[in-house]
Amino acid sequence: MGRHYTEGEPIRDTKAPAGPIEERWEKRKFGAKLVNPANKRKMHVIVVGTGLAGGSAAATLGELGYNVTSFCYQDSPRRAHSIAAQGGINAAKNYRGDGDSIYRLFYDTVKGGDFRARESNVYRLAQVSVNIIDQAVAQGVPFAREYGGLLDTRSFGGAQVSRTFYARGQTGQQLLLGAYQALERQIAAGTVKMNTRHEMLDLIVSDGRARGVIVRDMVTGEIERHLADAVVLATGGYGNVFFLSTNAKGCNTTAIWRAHRRGAMFANPCYTQIHPTCIPVSGDYQSKLTLMSESLRNDGRVWVPVKAGDTRPAAEIPEQERDYYLERIYPAFGNLVPRDIASRAAKNVCDEGRGVGPGGLGVYLDFADAISRLGRDAVEKKYGNLFEMYERITGEDPYSQPMRIYPAVHYTMGGLWVDYDLQSTIPGLFVVGEANFSDHGANRLGASALMQGLADGYFVLPTTIGDYLANGPYGEVDDEAVAEAEAAVQSKIERLLSVNGTRTADSYHRELGKLMWDYCGMERTEESLRKALERIPELREEFWRNVKVSGTADELNQALERAGRVADFFDLAELMCIDALHRTESCGGHFRAESQDADGEALRDDENFAYVAAWEYGEQGPVLHKEALEYEYVTMSQRSYK
Amino acid sequence: MNLTLKVWRQRGPQDKGRMVTYRVEDVSPDMSFLEMLDVLNERLILEGDDPIAFDHDCREGICGMCGMVINGYAHGEQVATTTCQLHMRHFEDEAVITVEPWRAAPFPVVKDLVVDRSSFDRIIQAGGFISVPAGSAPDAHSVPVKKADADAAFDAATCIGCGACVAACPNGSASLFTAAKITHLSLLPQGQPERDSRARAMVEQMDAEGFGGCTNTGECTASCPKGIPLDTIAQMNRDYLRASK
């Protein structure tokens, strides 16, 4: 079997200004054309998504005076998946005087991303990070504080300074509510028109430019067309391609996948992050996985029995028959190794038959030592809410027996390709937040997604989109383009409803997810990926022949909603495997078993793979465009945590 | 375990609606309540029936999207637990479980267990914010906030906007929800400039939406998955009075 793709022209210009890295964003801002305030009202921007990225973008564009229309699939913008983020948000405030700086945050992020992110973008992110905290505090976000009244911070994986701001275990919630409230203020002011329970199903491209969206009113089933001068996608990540993930149930790829089909390139789709500390699967009915904060690894010790197939309860396994494998293999970092390393180590011990709990897919996270060292009260103060959540879900008491944890899909670094202005390869289509690929390279550091979403939405996009709009107007929208997009949406819905087969969309989604997890999950090989690429088209074909969607198109129909999303996941899954197969190196979250060093650690191949893989949609298979990555400031090195 | 469910089915706002009985077998005690409904829905779809529509998203108890009245309790009888975090191990084998949507005039039923809570968004629109355009904020450390105030503001700010308080209240009052936001913002120095106008506008919007008045029954707090305390309502009343002077 040969290659699944062809190669096109490389991408040469990402539009980042030249010159010293600290001056590039200033330069871009100054170079950006401004829209005459009197004209802003006449300029219409569509923002799809109301998470940290979309909520902050829509609110800010409204404040600036643009005419904004916003969409989300939930019943309120406040429910976007960003609400679930627990740990915190990074910012280079250096309030602790512990040696942090914009440069250090930049450096940590480039290194943490395993040298697969753009320096210019990451530097800007670090610069803007300080403004985010100011903005959030002014909005009333109740961050944790110290007795002196100043903001508290904590340290997070992959950093040696304390730069993570947090609001107990609910940082995402509080930041999102801040953005949501700013958005509601603009809705009241009439600058933003909000459409909840509306799902974007296609992008309208007229004369080569993004000019609107086709959405379905999820209550009435009506298919609506909305036109604009520019479109912003802020629709989040696609981790749910695996069916089981820590994402919310509705997270999907439909919006970005439809844009991809219309010409937006998709970058690094195979970069997925697997989080090491999640509650293991308990049965076939499992609908999602729950993350247990990474902070637990500060005091919990990870272990499995030394012997394979040891089914004794944890308490009956004596000390010398336990393998604290992270401490053993990584004496320097121990239980605190980065996410990708901890995840893979857990998989390895389970593959050896030493996993614990149902199906042998779990490892222990044990607090017995911490409890005897610090006392139960201290442990409860620190982790009480997490222990409670664990007990609620598993019915087990983590104070008296170790937690069982297992890795789960958590975040997708890949997404639509954007330039320095956050503009995709379709002019007028901007992409922000997890939906784009921009800043995290092959691995995202903890507490950096919230930072990126808000940097994009509050500070970067509002400037760069202004430049695009100031260069308009872009003329009338072609009626035929609108009608064609609308017809495509209608026909997909009719097709899904007419199959009338014997399996539900969810059952196909589960099977696809399992396949992706087994063949394109924590560890990938040429063999596994080729198998996946054989199996996905077969399964997709069966889906379109045999799926069963009950109900009608013109009512609230959750079976139909799901089927539409699953259909797009099939196509995305295929591209992910093609990307993973073509990248024969290991880097960050992408581990190719063929590319490891003598100790089993990920081995990069900078000579051949120091590029962003941007995929163009093609009827005859995807076309690869390479954007070379150059490192002027940070020297590329192999990561080591031993 | 095997269960009998009596579920409210209503095709749309115009439909009168009725309870329909379903038998669900082989339920695992480790399932969440929503996973149990997923299993039933899969079956309904294959039988060509309409699955039971219900709202949900995060399934971690934080987005506030889920919510149903289970055996007469908003989010079920388990304290401080959203519907999505309720697990089947809390039910007996052969139990009969009734499942209904939130019932309150300002929360019209959309379909089955799905209701329209946009009235909550409009209460926030009325004033549940601090007016600070992006880019205009001073350095975060320019205004220290006492730890106790920050913590108390946080406690009030944990409201997930689920609406259980309204569903549980005999008067259908939205006082706990509204008070949680007013309290959050009025405990912080940043919230002071708009404190009076905020309290006035939010309370008036709450009334305009048709929510009932508060008679201190405390059912709201008892059913609130985040344990928002009743004294936030006292804070709201004080702020409202202060603003009306």
Ligand SMILES: Cc1cc2nc3c(=O)[nH]c(=O)nc-3n(C[C@H](O)[C@H](O)[C@H](O)COP(=O)(O)OP(=O)(O)OC[C@H]3O[C@@H](n4cnc5c(N)ncnc54)[C@H](O)[C@@H]3O)c2cc1C
């Ligand atoms: C459990 C968990 C914990 C996390 N903890 C942290 C943390 O501590 N720190 C950190 O930095 N990051 C964390 N992350 C990652 C971070 O939360 C996300 O990456 C980030 O919030 C994504 O924000 P977003 O605005 O891009 O998208 P989202 O918040 O996912 O918002 C997507 C929006 O798009 C809308 N949408 C999607 N598809 C459509 C469509 N087709 N039509 C219309 N609307 C659509 C949705 O309605 C929603 O409004 C965590 C993630 C998870 C899962």
Ligand code: SF4
């Ligand atoms: S106050 Fe409690 S019950 Fe009411 S909406 Fe908020 S979280 Fe839900």
Ligand code: FES
């Ligand atoms: S589904 Fe999010 S709180 Fe229940």
